[in-house]
Amino acid sequence: MTAEEFRTQVRDWLASAPKPEELYDYGGTPQLTDVPAGRQWHRTLYEAGYACLHWPAEHGGRDASVAEQAIFAEEAARAGVPRQLNIVGPDLAGPVIMRHGTEAQRRRYLPPILRGDHLWCQLFSEPDAGSDLASLRTRARADVDDWIIDGQKVWTSAAGSADYGLLIARTGEDRYLGITAFVVDMTLPGIAVRPLRQLDGESKFSEVFFDKVRLAGDSVLGEVGQGWRVTTATLGQERLSLGAQAVGMFEALREVATAAREHGLLDPVLEDTITALWSRIWLLRATWLRAVGADTELSSSAFSVLKLVSSEVYRDLGDLATSALGTDALAAGHPLVHRMLVGRAQTILGGTSEIQRNILAERVLGLPR
Template sequence: MANADDFRREVRDWLATAPRPSGLHDYGPTPTPADITAGRAWQALLAEARYACLHWPRERGGREASVAEQAAFAEECALADVPRQFHLVGPDLAGPVLMAYGSDEQCDTLLEPIRTGEHLWCQLFSEPGAGSDLASVRTRAVATDDGWVIDGQKVWTSGAADAQYGLLLARTGGPGHAGLSAFVVPMGTAGITVRPLQQMNGESKFNEVFLDGVRLAPDALIGAEGEGWAVATATLGRERLSLGSNAVGMLKALDEIVTAARAHGRLDDHLRGEVVDAWLGVWLLRSTWERAVAEGTPPGGPAFSVLKMISTSTYQAIGDLGMEALGLDALASEHDEPLVDRMLVAHAQTILGGTTEIQRNILGERILGLPREPKP
């Protein structure tokens, strides 16, 4: 961890002096439309200082950073209230997938604009009938003499309204894993319709995406036909490296809760006790995350699945605690009240990045050896 500690100090010093684009704040893994300009400018600064795409190979502009170094960077960015990158999908999902399965031409063309922030990517995986169960994807890609034709619908696609490219999972064969393939989709292609979905907090980070007769060139295929499931599984787990930065955000939220409770005259012994319990829970989460990182646990490993479940349930509990601090005033607050906004966002946490129910099934079946849940 000595190298990670030195790297943390380096990052902290750089963040203290780096210029901040106007309007920049820690908006999380996906920018809203209002965050695009500042987020893209921030990514360019990160790229210039070689803090963009830390885990990428050096020949692709990265630093080949260890898990511990990546985690330290995420936490320091959270402390500084800046995003650790422009967006999640391009640097953490599409980039590594292209390097592992894509052609040299795809890598040479597509990777650098991800690193510098020129291109925003989205992940076209989930469908109305295939969210956590990606093996049930129904969007179909049919081979033609001059490429592929795509028809289908995707949903809960973060950032699709502003994305230049999408990482698409579609069915090119029969049912099941073996019938899936992955594609690069230019989001400006004819036949693509994006409809933003308004969330409870008023934001529209998620979208529906309709693909009607979308024509792609032959070289849009990533890897070989039928390798889509391998591509899909390769994308999982990366975002869990930021669990430590989530803990930083939770500790900040508890400070806000105490301040709000005092202002509303609601900081009684009961609320104090709940805040202390939540504070202890967040520090236990952070310590366990730090131990997993120090041990070199891979991001997709079972330890991070457990931490992801604990993190999301703790986030929801803190959201509800904020409402208790505000009391009836919470009912009259607009979305710009931070505690109300946090509570509304918290309700999605057990769904994002793999639902809690699916995570429990995976841990039960693959780690504990329990029998599979019977299918109807």
């Protein structure tokens, strides 16, 4: 099947697939209230063979190429639906378990992720370990066959609704070799999840506290001390959706122009700004299509350019809300105002813009550190 045939097939299916009434494109992370519709939608995707497209066929996936995954992400965005329940289970935990898990772990954890029965969260960032993740301090202490976890994570997306978490914790003093990856059942005693409310009013992430949480020995993922290798190897899957965001950005740009016209604020300066953004969105989409068309590895630096450009266009688009709405931007609830408030998050999550610039400077341009 050619890429265009695949696109047509996906578009037709998405148009006619039964969708829960409450479903909308909530992005990579559902809020607590989005989870029931998200689970139901993921089950529909699974039954039609569109869940976990990138997984190998032996684990129920479709062995989809990067290009096919990208097409699916774009068509899902066009249809206004999420491409899966959330990012962490299918894109991060699943591939990590396939590559580093035991046979028993694969049998236990993969099928419920594929069906959308289990929602996973990523327990990496800490109050003093974000960009510099290797300085994490959450500790895992061996206790006979078990492990005892103490510490704190933060910015954990979907922690409040997650069934399982992929945790990295310190098992030794070495900066990298002292890190081990674990699977955590989020209902275990000693885990406290405290939701954080964002300035847009939503609550998509939480602080997670571990107080003497006892994990069974078979919770270790990969080898003890190999946690850094285990987790960094599969980072970057969220980058698949980067270019797909262009679909929503064009739509938002139209909303900005309409709102500005309605408010009598569409002057030549704003017109110029809108046109410049329009070109940047086209460039983003074209670069993304070129990268995925060549089946470029998602870990490639090319995707750092895309991460940087897409999040900064997203932010600048949000900032136009005030130019388009005038003082009406002060009234809460307008979708453009919401876009403005969440705009910054994109330039932080999954590696900040400064970190992307460092990567490009050092690994692509060969500049000194």
